[in-house]
Amino acid sequence: MKVKRILRLIVGNEKQQAYTVPLLAILCSLIVSSILLLFMGRNPITAFQSILAGAGVLPRPNYAGGRGMFTDIMMTLSELTPMIFASLAVTVAFKGGLFNIGISGQMLFSGFIATVLIGYSELPSYIAMPLVIIIGTLCGAFIGALIGLLKAKFNINEVVSSIMLNYIIMYIISFFIQTRFIDPITRQSVEINSSARLVLQNVQVGPYRAVIPFFIILAIAAAFALRFFLNRTRAGFDLRAVGLNSRAARYLGIKPQLNIMVAMIISGALAGLAGVTHYLGFQGAMPTRELVGTGFDAIAVALLGNVSPIGSLFASVLITIISRGTTYMSSILDVQREIAQVITGFILLFSACGAFIKQVVNTSDVVTAEPEADDVPTEEGE
Amino acid sequence: MDTVLIDGLSYALPLLCIAIGGIYSERSGIINLALEGLLGAGAFVGALFVAFFGGLFAQHSSIPMYFAFLFAMIGGAVFAMLHGLLCVKFRANQVISCVVINILAIALTGFFTRQINSQVFNQPSDRINLGVSIRFDIPYLSDIPFIGAAFQRVYPFQIIIIAVVIFSWYLLYKTRFGMRIRACGDNPHAVDGAGISVAKTRFIAVMISGALAGLGGMSYAYSIAASFSPGIYMGAGFLAIAALIFGNWRIMPTVGACLLFGFARSGGQRLAHILELPVSFSDLIIMLPYVVTLLLLIFFSKSNRAPRALGEIYDKGKR
Numbered sequence: 001m002k003v004k005r006i007l008r009l010i011v012g013n014e015k016q017q018a019y020t021v022p023l024l025a026i027l028c029s030l031i032v033s034s035i036l037l038l039f040m041g042r043n044p045i046t047a048f049q050s051i052l053a054g055a056g057v058l059p060r061p062n063y064a065g066g067r068g069m070f071t072d073i074m075m076t077l078s079e080l081t082p083m084i085f086a087s088l089a090v091t092v093a094f095k096g097g098l099f100n101i102g103i104s105g106q107m108l109f110s111g112f113i114a115t116v117l118i119g120y121s122e123l124p125s126y127i128a129m130p131l132v133i134i135i136g137t138l139c140g141a142f143i144g145a146l147i148g149l150l151k152a153k154f155n156i157n158e159v160v161s162s163i164m165l166n167y168i169i170m171y172i173i174s175f176f177i178q179t180r181f182i183d184p185i186t187r188q189s190v191e192i193n194s195s196a197r198l199v200l201q202n203v204q205v206g207p208y209r210a211v212i213p214f215f216i217i218l219a220i221a222a223a224f225a226l227r228f229f230l231n232r233t234r235a236g237f238d239l240r241a242v243g244l245n246s247r248a249a250r251y252l253g254i255k256p257q258l259n260i261m262v263a264m265i266i267s268g269a270l271a272g273l274a275g276v277t278h279y280l281g282f283q284g285a286m287p288t289r290e291l292v293g294t295g296f297d298a299i300a301v302a303l304l305g306n307v308s309p310i311g312s313l314f315a316s317v318l319i320t321i322i323s324r325g326t327t328y329m330s331s332i333l334d335v336q337r338e339i340a341q342v343i344t345g346f347i348l349l350f351s352a353c354g355a356f357i358k359q360v361v362n363t364s365d366v367v368t369a370e371p372e373a374d375d376v377p378t379e380e381g382e
Numbered sequence: 383m384d385t386v387l388i389d390g391l392s393y394a395l396p397l398l399c400i401a402i403g404g405i406y407s408e409r410s411g412i413i414n415l416a417l418e419g420l421l422g423a424g425a426f427v428g429a430l431f432v433a434f435f436g437g438l439f440a441q442h443s444s445i446p447m448y449f450a451f452l453f454a455m456i457g458g459a460v461f462a463m464l465h466g467l468l469c470v471k472f473r474a475n476q477v478i479s480c481v482v483i484n485i486l487a488i489a490l491t492g493f494f495t496r497q498i499n500s501q502v503f504n505q506p507s508d509r510i511n512l513g514v515s516i517r518f519d520i521p522y523l524s525d526i527p528f529i530g531a532a533f534q535r536v537y538p539f540q541i542i543i544i545a546v547v548i549f550s551w552y553l554l555y556k557t558r559f560g561m562r563i564r565a566c567g568d569n570p571h572a573v574d575g576a577g578i579s580v581a582k583t584r585f586i587a588v589m590i591s592g593a594l595a596g597l598g599g600m601s602y603a604y605s606i607a608a609s610f611s612p613g614i615y616m617g618a619g620f621l622a623i624a625a626l627i628f629g630n631w632r633i634m635p636t637v638g639a640c641l642l643f644g645f646a647r648s649g650g651q652r653l654a655h656i657l658e659l660p661v662s663f664s665d666l667i668i669m670l671p672y673v674v675t676l677l678l679l680i681f682f683s684k685s686n687r688a689p690r691a692l693g694e695i696y697d698k699g700k701r
Contacts, residue, residue: 101415150679154683154684156683159477160627161679163623163624164673164675167620167669167672171666172665172669174665175662175666178662178665179660289665296481296484297485299478300481300482300485303478335497339493341485341488341492341493342486342493345482345485345489345490346486348481355473356472359473
C-alpha cells in the first residue's frame with residue numbers, strides 16, 4: 001500500500017497521468033540503460049550528452065568542414081518525418097481497435113512504386129514531388145484497404161495478414177530490385193533522381209551545407225489534422241467507438257466493418273507517406289531484403305505517446321534523437337551502435353507496463369474489483 | 383528428389399518445434415507473436431556457451447553442441463518469462479508485449495554479440511561462428527528406396543525435435559497439466575474454479591513456449607545459418623505462427639503445415655536449380671509459404687477457431 005501511495009504521488013491524477021506515466025517509462029529506461037553502460041565501464045552522462053550532440057540538439061566539440069549543429073539537426077528532422085507519419089499510422093489503427101504491424105511493408109511498397117514510377121523519371125521537381133506524395137499515399141492506402149478487407153470480409157486477423165504481407169512485399173520487391181534496378185556497388189537500388197527526392201540535398205545555408213526536409217511541416221500538419229478528425233468529426237467518433245467497444249458501437253448504428261476499412265485506409269495512407277518520406281527522402285535508394293525498423297519502432301512511439309496524435313509527435317522526437325545520436329555516441333564511447341535499439345526497447349518495455357501503473361494507482365484501496373483500465377483495445381483471437 | 387526430402391525436413395522440423403512452442407502459449411490464452419525474438423534469444427544464449435566454453439572440449443567434439451541446445455532452451459525460457467511477466471502480472475496488451483520482446487531480443491542479442499566479440503575476442507564482428515552440425519545416415523531405414531532419403535544425412539537435432547514433438551503432444555493432450563493449459567485458453571474461469579492458478583499455468587506455458595522456440599532457433603544456427611548472427615531473424619518465428627494458425631492451434635495439423643512449408647521451400651529451390659534460374663529468383667521461392675498461407679487463410683479462416691480466451695487478460699471478477 002505504501003508503494004501505491006508513492007506511485008500516486010509521482011504520477012498524479014488521471015489527467016496528469018497522460019504525460020507523467022510516459023515520462024516515468026522514459027526515466028526508468030534511462031536508469032536501466034545507465035546501469036548497462038556503467039556495467040561496461042562507460043559514463044552514462046557522457047553517453048546521453050553525446051547522443052544529444054550527435055542528433056544536433058547540443059553542439060559537438062568540433063565539426064568537419066561545412067558541417068555544424070544545423071547540419072545535424074536537419075538530418076535528424078529528415079529522419080523524424082517518416083517516424084511521425086508511421087507513429088500516426090499506428091495511432092489511428094489503434095483508435096479503431098486494430099493493430100497495424102504491417103507499417104514497414106506498407107512503407108516499402110509505397111516507396112518502391114513511387115521510386116519506379118517517378119524516382120527514375122526526368123520530371124521537374126515541382127511536378128515530381130507532389131506526384132510522389134500522391135502515389136505514396138494511394139499505395140499505402142491500397143495495402144491498408146487490403147488488410148482491412150481481409151479482416152472485414154474474411155475474418156482474418158489484421159496482425160497475421162499484415163505480417164504475411166510484410167514478408168510478401170519484402171521478397172517481391174527485393175526480387176524486382178535485384179533483377180531490374182540493382183546498383184552493383186551499394187547492393188541497393190540505383191539512387192533516386194534528386195528532382196524526385198522529398199529532401200533537398202546539399203543546400204548551402206549560411207556557412208553550413210545541409211539537407212532541407214521541408215515535408216516535416218506536412219507531418220506536423222498531419223498530426224493536428226488527425227487530432228481534429230478523431231476528436232471533432234462524426235467519422236472519427238465512430239472510429240473510436242468501434243475501437244472501444246465494437247458491440248456497443250453496433251447498437252449505436254455504427255457499422256464495425258465499414259470502420260475497420262476506414263481505419264486501415266487512413267493508417268495505410270499515413271504509412272505510405274512515411275514510406276515515401278523515408279525512401280525518397282531520408283534514404284534516397286531502396287534496399288533489398290530489408291524491412292525498415294521505423295515501422296516497428298513506430299509502435300513503441302505511439303504507445304509512449306499515449307496513442308494520441310500530439311503525444312506521438314513528441315515521442316517521435318525522442319526516439320529519433322536516440323536513434324540518430326547513437327552513431328556519434330558509439331564513436332565517442334566505443335559502444336556498439338545497436339545500443340540505440342536497446343534503449344528504445346527498454347522505453348517500450350516500461351511503456352507497456354504503463355497500463356498496469358495506471359490501474360494500480362487509479363483503483364482505490366477499499367474496492368478490489370478493478371474497472372476497465374485498458375486504454376488500448378485487447379485483441380480478440382487471431 | 384532426395385535433396386528435396388532432406389532439405390525440406392531439416393527446415394521443417396525446427397519450424398515445427400517453434401510452432402509447437404507457439405501452440406503451448408496460445409492454447410493457454412497468451413498471444414505469442416514473440417516467437418521470432420525468443421528463438422533468437424535462445425540461440426544467442428546457446429551460441430554464447432559455445433563461444434566461451436567450446437574450447438574446453440576436444441576439437442570436433444559434438445558435446446558442446448548438445449550443451450548449446452540445452453542452454454538455448456534455458457535462454458529461450460528465461461527470455462519468455464519477460465513475456466509472461468508482462469502479460470500475466472503487468473496486464474500489458476499481449477500484442478504490444480510481443481512487439482516489445484521482439485524489439486528487445488533483436489536489439490540485445492545484436493548489441494551483446496558485437497560488444498562481446500570486440501571486447502572479449504578482439505574481432506569486430508556481428509556473428510558467433512558455430513559451424514554446421516555433423517550429419518549421419520540412420521542405418522537400415524536410409525536404405526529403403528524412395529522414402530529412405532528422409533533418413534539420410536540427418537542432423538542430430540532432428541531426432542531431438544521429433545522426440546520433443548512426441549513428448550509435447552503427449553503432455554498437451556494426454557496429461558492433466560496439458561488439459562489445464564488448454565482450459566486456460568478456452569475457459570480460464572473454470573480453471574480458477576477448480577482451484578488452479580490461471581496465472582501460474584499460463585506463465586509455465588509461456589516458458590515452455592520459449593524453451594521450444596530456443597531449441598528451434600539453435601537448430602537453425604547449427605544448420606542453415608552455421609553461426610549466430612542477426613541473420614537468424616529471418617522470419618521463421620512468424621512463419622511458425624502462420625503454421626500454427628493454419629493447423630488450427632492443434633499439433634497434428636501443424637505438423638502437416640510445417641512439412642508443407644519445408645517442402646515448398648526445398649522443392650522451389652530444387653526447381654530453380656533444375657531450371658537454372660538466377661539467384662535472384664530465390665526471393666520468390668522464399669516468399670511462397672507466406673503467399674500460400676494468406677491464400678489458404680482466405681478460404682479457411684471462417685472455420686478457423688482460435689482459443690476462446692486468447693489475448694484476454696484474465697480478470698477474476700469479470701463474468
